[in-house]
Amino acid sequence: DHFVVLFPILSRNRFSHILKGLAMSGRQITVMLSYPSDEVGNHLMDLDAMYKANLNPHTDVLSRQEFRKLFGYTFKHPFTGLDYIDLYMDLAVDNNIEVVLANDPLAALSYSKDVLVATIHDRKHLKNLLLNNGGNTIIGLDELATKQGKSGGYNPEFGLLGSNLAGNNRLKLFPRDAEQFCYAVQKKLFEKTGKTVEVLVYGDGAFKDPVGKIWELADPVVAPGFTAGLMGTPNEIKMKYIADNELVGLSQEEAQRQLKQKISQKGTNLLGQNASLGTTPRQLTDLLGTLCDLMSGSGDKGTPIIHIQGYFDNYASE
Structure with a gap:
């Protein structure tokens, strides 16, 4: 009759309704929050205040009462103005929710051997860790709402994640069936225009806000579906490195000619070569999905369609 919800993010939009539904089960729930922030950077406390309190975030487990004794009610989320501990406690049915703070996932097993892993990006590792250390029923949000029922939606790959x-x-x-949708759109565009257009369905971008320190990616992936032309990573040379080291002393015209030649003749895999220094080879779908999310939000x-042109052009393109 008791289970732990491990490391959910702090979010009304993303998690409060999930917890509300879990509380309606009538079972006792211990919500274990990571600190000083959740996995995407939403803070529960000021970092300096945490160190001033002589807390060791790697080992110390705090009850809700201990947290309040140390920090009171002074800290609110800078963007929402919310106290997320109170928000989650208020979702209880007959006081069946308690909140604790810890960063060691194995601490969850001291409360219950049954754990719902609510983290997004590290869920597979945490589930295996708990199962290998005495956990009983260990499931993730990605395992709930995965099958079609009489009513309501489902996502066979990600469940409630995202x-x-x-x-x-x-x-x-x-979104589910996103890849099928992308190919259907690509086919229709080709029939209408005679051009092959790559198509992508995107969610959260994978960027970190430099002011709020929040990593935007609260979805399990940036792009749940895309066409084949968007697979892979960029393969680029660092133009500044080439210009500063190999084209010094040349005339502008000759430098441009040689630079275009180097781009045209670059190898198919520049990994580890000086010519590619600083060109981090991120997945194309992560780059493009993030660009789209930054444009539309x-x-x-209204989350419009984003039309991107010239993305695969380079300095040598005619």
Whole structure:
């Protein structure tokens, strides 16, 4: 009759309704929050205040009462103004939710051998760790709502991961069948225009806000579906490195000619070569999905279609 919800993010939009539904089960729930922040950077406390309190975040486990004794109610989320411990406690049914703070995932097993792993990006590792150290029923949010029922949605790959608040008692799940949709759009565009257009369905971008220190990616992946032309990573040379080391003393025209030649004749894999220094080979879908999310977001722009041109052109393109 008791289970632990391990390391959920601090979010009304992403997690509060999931916890609300779990509380309606009537079972006792211990919500174990990581500190000083969740996995995407939403803080529960000021970092300097944590060290001033002589806390060791690697080993110290705090009850809700101990947290309040140390930090009171002074810290609110800088963007939402919320106290997330109170928010999650208020979702209880007959006081069946308690909140503790810890960073050692194995600490969850001291409360219950049954654990719902609510973290997004490290879920597979944590599930294996708990199972290998005495856990009983260990499941993740990606294992809930995976099958079609009589009513409601489902996502066979990601379950409840990536879901959003869609009303007082409704969740909108992360897109499914996205790859099938992308190829259908690509086919229709080719039939209309005779051109092959690569298509991608995107969610959260994979960027970190330099002011709020929040990593935007609260979805399990940036792009749940895309066409084959978007697979892989960029393969680029560092133009500044070439210009500073190999083209010094040449005329402008000759430097341009040689630079274009080097780009045209570059190898298919520049990994580890000086010519590619500083050109981090991120997945194309992560780069493009992040670009799209930065352009549209999910506010009053209405999450429009983003049309990107020239992305695969380079300095040598005619």
